[in-house]
Amino acid sequence: xxxxDKKVYDTQDVxxxxxxxxxxxxxxxxxxxxxxxxxxTPEGSIIAGKVSKKFFxxxxxx
Numbered sequence: 001x002x003x004x005d006k007k008v009y010d011t012q013d014v015x016x017x018x019x020x021x022x023x024x025x026x027x028x029x030x031x032x033x034x035x036x037x038x039x040x041t042p043e044g045s046i047i048a049g050k051v052s053k054k055f056f057x058x059x060x061x062x
Contacts (some may be wrong), residue, residue: 006053007052007053007054008047008050008051008052008053009029009050009051009052009053009056010049010050011025011026011029011049012025014028014029014051014056017062018060018062026049028051029049029050029051032051032055032056032059033046033048033051035059036052036055
C-alpha cells in the first residue's frame with residue numbers, strides 16, 4: 001500500500017517523508033502523539049509507532 005492511500009503513517013513512512021532515520025521518525029511520532037494527548041485525544045485511541053496522516057500534515061506543514 002502506498003503512503004498516500006493510508007490513514008496513518010508508520011515510522012518508515014515518516015522517515016521517508018522527513019528524510020530521516022527510523023529512530024528520529026519514532027521521536028517525531030512520539031512528539032506528535034504527545035501533542036494529540038495534550039489536545040484532548042484519549043490515550044487509548046493512539047497507536048504507538050503510528051500517527052494520523054491528517055494530523056501529521058497539519059503540524060508538519062508538509
